[in-house]
Amino acid sequence: MKISVELTLTPLHDNYEPAIIQFITKLRASGLKVLENPLSTQVYGNYDEVMTILTSEIKDAFELIEHGLLFMKIVKSDRHDYEPHF
Structure with a gap:
């Protein structure tokens, strides 16, 4: 089954950029379809593969932040090719 996931990681401390950059960089390297905008990151793929990768990467990201x-x-x-029709 295909899924689309929108993620927003928000470290609650100063110097938050390194944790966010590492999280997104690792998602990009995962082989999944990853799209970004200034507010969130979207990940697309098969449910089992996406959730397995996200479980690992979220844990790693949380270990970097207090x-x-x-x-x-x-x-x-899979909504990666969504375009509004208005």
């Missing part, structure tokens, strides 16, 4: 939030939305379909 306090933080991760917002995640999951859609059951």
Whole structure:
């Protein structure tokens, strides 16, 4: 089953950029389809593969920060090519 996941990692401390950069860099290297914008990162692929990679990468990201939030939305379909029709 294909899924689309939107992620927003928010470390709650100063000097937050290194943790975010490492998280996104590792997602890019995973082989998954990854798109970014200034507010979030989207990941697309097969459910099992995406969730396995995210489980590992989220844990690694949390180990780099003292306090933080991760917002995640999951859609059951691959929406990487979505374009508004209005």
